[in-house]
Amino acid sequence: EGDEYDTAFFDKGPKFLHYRPTQVLLTSVEFDHADIYRDLEHVKSAFRRLLQIIPETGGLIANLDFPTVVELTREFQRRAVSYAIRPEHREAADYFAEILAADGQTRFRIHSRLSAPEGWEVNWNIPGAHNVSNALGVTALAFRLGLSWEEIRRGLETFQGVKRRQDLLGEVGGILVIDDFAHHPTAVQETVTAIRKKFPKRRLWAIFEPRSNSSKRDVFQQDYPPSFAAADRVLLADVFMPEKVKDGKVLDVASIVQSINAAAGTAKAAHLSGTEKMMAFLKSEARAGDVLLFMSNGGFGGLQQKVLEALRAEENKGLSGNKYVI
Template sequence: MDRKLHVHFMGIGGSGMAPIAVIAKKSGFQVSGCDYCESSYYSDALNESGIDIKIGHSSDHLEGVDILAVTPAVFDINPNHPEIIEGRNKNILMTWQEFMGKYLQKDKFVVAVAGTHGKSTTTVLTGLALEAGGLDPIVEAGTIYRPWGGGFRISESKYFVCEADEFNCNFLNYSPSLIIINNIEMDHPEFFKDFNDFKGAFKKFISNMKHPGTLIVNEESQGIREVLAEMKDWLQENRVKVIGYYLKDKFDFPFNGEYRAEINSFAEDGAYFEVSGPNLKESFKLGLLGAHNVSNSLGVLCAAIELGVSLENLKEVFQQYKGIGRRTELVGEVNNIKVFDDYGHHPTAIAAVLDTFKTTYPDKKIYAVVEPHQISRLKLFPKEFIGALNKADEAIVTKTYVGREINKNLEPVDMNSLISKVDDGKAAYIEDFSEVADTITLKAKEGDIIIVFGAGNSHKLTKLIVERLKNR
């Protein structure tokens, strides 16, 4: 077409859609969007890009539009909305992931970061590593990286680094040349019927690689071990270069290369570790806390070495990296009480963050404030959820964020019964955000740490707690 394609993003304020809308605008597409909410956590970048955003949804928005890009969640929340029906009738409807794969990643060398946990943190760090190596990548991540002003990096490079989400099999829209998989652990029970179904999606994703591709995996993940074993013949027949990384537990597999990290120490400013691998033995400092982040950084290191980034550049990037928005982000410090916001909503992620804080701050009292994310996840992992809460000194659980399950009529979890199973009665269930903020404000003392977990509206609660601490 001679004219620019007009792409309209329905739900443009979402974590994944916002960066893609900006990348599309910078790539020459005519971009508009709409959202129920006037502002979201990701709105600033959209506003600075000058994108026309309408409040609310209407089929009138589609006049002159060539592509209607939506979040897959809308098919659960409101599949019969007039805007969706009109888009389907005009044959212009697709998910934003489909748009990214079909249009933005066309003819690119795609580096895709997948896994149940740590995708956004790893995606941004991969982008920074490639940037330091002079590869000038385009980057898309469902987060905010403050120096970039959003979850995106714009360029005209052939390299495109993206976060590859397994929900709805979204990542099957991509054909990457290099894949990093941090871990494979059951999630999204509202979409996948069981763990075999979940693993099957990752196997299809790997099969989508451009050949010969490079697959970089955390060999300590049990789910990854199972996928490698089941795909061993296919990987060898298709000459896929498989590189493994680990901290402690090596997996017996014919890897083309392996890298191991040995953690020397943790400090408040990050982690110190040594990496050994093919013709390599080097010391690194990572500006993030936690063994899980050291593991994730190993995947980045493998990818960067494969793409020719020097170790000197990598060391500098790792040391300077302080993380992304809503991933153990220090939102405020009032009277020596630190308040962190964290996107963790799977019990494994919550437990990993709490373990990290208990190790780094052994003499501090750690409060966990948790907004559970979706009823089906709570029902799938009740014991794991209780186990994660037990790692805090005290915990407050607030109302479950239902999200895309809103129309599924699921029987809610009896939260008081669930919370009663936490050790020593150290957890409480409080639905109202204002009451949560009042309660935690009265409890917290100088030197304490408050971590607010959730992927729904919990970021609003984090800010409310900081405000109450300032005003008390």
């Protein structure tokens, strides 16, 4: 996996150029890394360079659901293999995934006009439409590399995900604690929506720390509020090290809270300073059946583990207070 972020402090070029890829699976292209790129056009220029170094023996697998990917694919000098999960792109895509179930375990059917158009079903342990899209892209690439359908299906159905992506840290007193690396507004929205669909009857808390070089700036000021729409409650932390934003254009967390609450018509969101205050708030407000989804590209001050430990302490206190007469 590689992206357009800089390689090192002495090499500000995108790291993926150093991999000299034979095959490129292009999942999405959006504006990000505001400390490196000026705007979306600047980001696209990095991806153009990536596509230019694909050798004649290689190939491009492209996601038609992202307009910017479609734009870049049209500039590619050879035919790309395409995939999509949105119904409006089904006819144009070489591979298409139809999501059959999304609550609990995800189930989807893959159709391909390059392989078997009747479709194959996959039982998938990873929630979220974005993860189905990723699985479909990998399927297209795997077929291109010569794997059989059975090999691909077995790989998908036994894949357990990666650390810090919808990572279940524990459950205490009926409260689930989940950790995720999401920080870009699109990633936040996809992750919150995925967890909402996986646990449709539970109260969902989205707990977010603006920490990355992009998320701590105001470039996504208007994009963050709707990204939390699927959550029942939203808790926002302080911007991490705001003094590092050189031009002073720091994300206005209070304004995000106001926008979320205005859209919800209720006090759905809150902003608290410091992990101790956030831990105390969650400890007092969370109840059995809740899902606490923590999102940050950093450690979040260890808040996830602190909340788990506090919940366990409360549970143990309750158990120790029970008196049994035999």
